[in-house]
Amino acid sequence: MIKLKDQVLLSEDKSVEILNEHLIRIYTKKNSSNVIRLNINKSNIDITQNENQFSFGNYEISFSNDNEVIITTNKHPLFTESCTRVKSPFEGDTKYKTQINFSLIPEVKTYVYGLGDKAAFLNRYGYNFISWNTDDPTPHNEQYKSLYKSINFFIVNEGGIYYGVFYPCAFKCGFDFAKENKDLITIASKQGEYDYFLILGSTPAEIIKEYSSLVNRPVLPRIKMLGNQQSRWSYYSEKEVRKISQLYKQYKLPLDYIHLDIDHMDNFKNLTIDKTRFPNMKALSDDLKKDGVELVSIFDAGVKLEIGYPLCDNLIKDKMVLTLNGKPYVNTVWPGDSIFPNYFHSETREYVSSEIISFLEKNGISGIWCDMNEPASFNGPFDDNVKGKVTTYGNIYHNEFHNLYGEYMARCVAKAFNRRNIRPFVITRAAFASTSQYAVCWNGDNQSLWSHLENSLSQIATMNICNFPFDGVDIGGFNGDCSKELLLRWIEANIFSPFLRNHSAYGTKGQEPWKFDEETINIYRKMLNLRYELIPYLYDLCVRAHFFGTPVIRPLFYDFPFDENGKEINDEVMIGECLLLAPIVKQGAKSRIVYLPDGVWYNYFTHEKYDGGREIILRLNLDEVGLFVKEGSILPKWRNVQHIDLNKIDELIFDCSYGDGETRFYEDDGTTFNCNSSEYNLYHFVAKDKQYTLTYKFNYYKSNYKHFYAFDGERNVELLITK
Numbered sequence: 001m002i003k004l005k006d007q008v009l010l011s012e013d014k015s016v017e018i019l020n021e022h023l024i025r026i027y028t029k030k031n032s033s034n035v036i037r038l039n040i041n042k043s044n045i046d047i048t049q050n051e052n053q054f055s056f057g058n059y060e061i062s063f064s065n066d067n068e069v070i071i072t073t074n075k076h077p078l079f080t081e082s083c084t085r086v087k088s089p090f091e092g093d094t095k096y097k098t099q100i101n102f103s104l105i106p107e108v109k110t111y112v113y114g115l116g117d118k119a120a121f122l123n124r125y126g127y128n129f130i131s132w133n134t135d136d137p138t139p140h141n142e143q144y145k146s147l148y149k150s151i152n153f154f155i156v157n158e159g160g161i162y163y164g165v166f167y168p169c170a171f172k173c174g175f176d177f178a179k180e181n182k183d184l185i186t187i188a189s190k191q192g193e194y195d196y197f198l199i200l201g202s203t204p205a206e207i208i209k210e211y212s213s214l215v216n217r218p219v220l221p222r223i224k225m226l227g228n229q230q231s232r233w234s235y236y237s238e239k240e241v242r243k244i245s246q247l248y249k250q251y252k253l254p255l256d257y258i259h260l261d262i263d264h265m266d267n268f269k270n271l272t273i274d275k276t277r278f279p280n281m282k283a284l285s286d287d288l289k290k291d292g293v294e295l296v297s298i299f300d301a302g303v304k305l306e307i308g309y310p311l312c313d314n315l316i317k318d319k320m321v322l323t324l325n326g327k328p329y330v331n332t333v334w335p336g337d338s339i340f341p342n343y344f345h346s347e348t349r350e351y352v353s354s355e356i357i358s359f360l361e362k363n364g365i366s367g368i369w370c371d372m373n374e375p376a377s378f379n380g381p382f383d384d385n386v387k388g389k390v391t392t393y394g395n396i397y398h399n400e401f402h403n404l405y406g407e408y409m410a411r412c413v414a415k416a417f418n419r420r421n422i423r424p425f426v427i428t429r430a431a432f433a434s435t436s437q438y439a440v441c442w443n444g445d446n447q448s449l450w451s452h453l454e455n456s457l458s459q460i461a462t463m464n465i466c467n468f469p470f471d472g473v474d475i476g477g478f479n480g481d482c483s484k485e486l487l488l489r490w491i492e493a494n495i496f497s498p499f500l501r502n503h504s505a506y507g508t509k510g511q512e513p514w515k516f517d518e519e520t521i522n523i524y525r526k527m528l529n530l531r532y533e534l535i536p537y538l539y540d541l542c543v544r545a546h547f548f549g550t551p552v553i554r555p556l557f558y559d560f561p562f563d564e565n566g567k568e569i570n571d572e573v574m575i576g577e578c579l580l581l582a583p584i585v586k587q588g589a590k591s592r593i594v595y596l597p598d599g600v601w602y603n604y605f606t607h608e609k610y611d612g613g614r615e616i617i618l619r620l621n622l623d624e625v626g627l628f629v630k631e632g633s634i635l636p637k638w639r640n641v642q643h644i645d646l647n648k649i650d651e652l653i654f655d656c657s658y659g660d661g662e663t664r665f666y667e668d669d670g671t672t673f674n675c676n677s678s679e680y681n682l683y684h685f686v687a688k689d690k691q692y693t694l695t696y697k698f699n700y701y702k703s704n705y706k707h708f709y710a711f712d713g714e715r716n717v718e719l720l721i722t723k
């Protein structure tokens with residue numbers, strides 16, 4: 001007999017809690033960890049009971065004889081737990097405390113998407129994975145079970161019916177998407193509980209919006225972070241950094257940030273500077289700022305164990321480190337023997353974030369790049385008994401904190417910015433599902449391989465549907481030597497990824513654009529100019545991601561969920577709802593097939609018109625990328641921008657040359673949190689029969705724009721804002 005109490009259906013051993021119209025939690029015992037920060041919204045739902053069947057909205061819930069949950073929607077099967085305990089593929093061991101199975105409908109083609117940064121294809125069906133943050137520098141491919149991030153969220157599409165699952169567990173766990181057992185999805189965990197969220201919605205957009213709210217919305221980025229960034233392990237001296245900035249300027253290549261990798265430090269000690277190579281970091285950063293370029297410095301998880309190094313001394317003295325058998329735990333990373341701050345305690349976060357503030361202010365540094373925070377360890381994995389202390393509830397051990405270490409480190413670093421009312425510029429390599437509320441990501445050590453370029457779009461799009469909109473990969477590839485053709489195809493393919501950074505490892509061929517030839521510089525510039533003209537559009541998308549959980553870079557199925565042809569396209573993405581990007585990702589190719597979903601599309605560059613719902617063949621020379629605009633899209637744009645400085649950009653253009661339409665456009669100072677006290681503008685632009693109107697929907701921010709234009713395909717028409 002099933003009981004219903006406070007929106008919870010109680011069977012013999014299982015609870016099904018209907019939290020709101022999109023969210024159900026199913027558990028025998030909740031994963032109780034309060035180190036996972038969720039935002040569970042419960043609202044009143046009308047539930048009707050008809051014997052052992054319960055219904056709400058379009059959904060009906062019942063239980064099988066084996067006490068498994070069955071959900072139908074409008075009488076169609078949506079979701080069925082399966083009671084078959086199967087041999088789980090993970091570590092060849094059957095003894096799992098928890099196994100959760102979902103049965104798939106036989107003969108119905110199934111697609112599975114999600115799990116963050118894995119190097120597999122967009123459709124994960126037929127593969128299995130393990131959530132265990134891993135630093136593995138060998139060339140990633142679809143066989144890799146674990147990468148840097150653990151994001152236990154996936155979406156299933158069975159014959160056009162979608163649902164999402166989030167497993168809120170930090171312990172190591174495995175996901176099998178019908179690889180071992182046909183028609184079965186399995187979650188297996190040795191230590192996690194039988195406890196998961198089922199996310200309902202008729203489209204991926206509805207599911208992702210609810211999921212994003214559950215794990216907390218992604219951080220609002222500084223608008224400047226959308227600028228181009230240049231990095232290398234490492235730029236060894238002040239002179240070299242100045243030269244990079246100067247060459248960018250000389251070649252008229254837009255640039256906003258240069259990254260300082262580990263060699264800027266004194267002996268790889270976090271928050272120190274090698275004074276022989278960087279005698280005056282503040283003067284360097286001040287000079288670069290005059291040219292619109294700012295510095296980001298790396299900050300590693302391991303802190304060098306060295307008596308007399310204040311960060312190390314203080315962390316040990318005040319017991320703010322991870323410990324083993326009562327002593328600071330030591331493992332080896334870049335600095336040699338290193339200790340690891342216990343970021344799980346608020347006192348550590350308070351102390352380290354204060355140190356970061358001093359470092360940033362003293363040296364004029366604008367952003368922090370958190371690295372090696374899986375945490376990586378060169379001297380074997382952390383011992384299971386390595387222990388941290390959590391502010392409110394005592395001890396936490398390695399098998400539980402491992403996947404969360406990156407998140408808590410990023411949270412600490414973000415605090416250094418939040419405390420000064422500056423939006424955090426924190427990049428992190430390791431992450432858990434809820435980390436994007438603190439930091440943006442890049443996807444770690446890829447290689448200069450065509451297969452890695454090919455994978456980059458589905459990886460970034462997957463991160464986006466998992467609530468990590470501000471993501472990117474190392475342009476040109478990190479390890480290995482990049483060729484001219486690979487670099488150019490890479491910058492074209494990733495030109496709209498929110499985090500855009502060319503980065504490479506020491507010892508590899510330099511891959512700044514001028515390391516090749518003049519043609520490379522010209523094409524690279526052409527691509528950067530394309531990005532910079534569309535930064536107002538990209539920023540608007542990032543703002544929407546922050547407030548509503550909508551992804552920026554989207555797999556085709558996000559905007560076209562019922563399009564049979566768009567379910568597993570790895571090399572095309574939507575940039576917001578207006579642009580479709582179809583780059584060349586194959587060596588030597590000069591043309592490709594582009595699938596255009598239903599609707600009318602225009603070539604962004606030539607305005608050639610196409611009817612969608614079909615494939616076309618597109619010729620793309622080395623200096624060309626496929627970019628299509630959905631009819632009726634209005635694109636907010638800038639022109640001639642080399643660096644993102646809102647004080648110097650006074651024109652905004654609404655490009656309405658792709659048909660009549662309308663849009664809302666958001667504006668704020670792009671840097672602080674003042675927008676949360678209503679300091680922002682919301683405009684409404686309409687283009688109809690060559691008549692244009694621009695009105696305010698909200699106007700509490702003193703705009704930097706002095707001129708607004710409508711671009712009709714031939715000329716700019718100046719707009720007056722009507723109230």
Ligand code: GLC
Nearest residue numbers: 233261262298371444445505
């Ligand atoms: C790690 C990072 C890489 C960095 C290197 C040196 O491999 O992923 O980006 O350059 O460490 O700090």
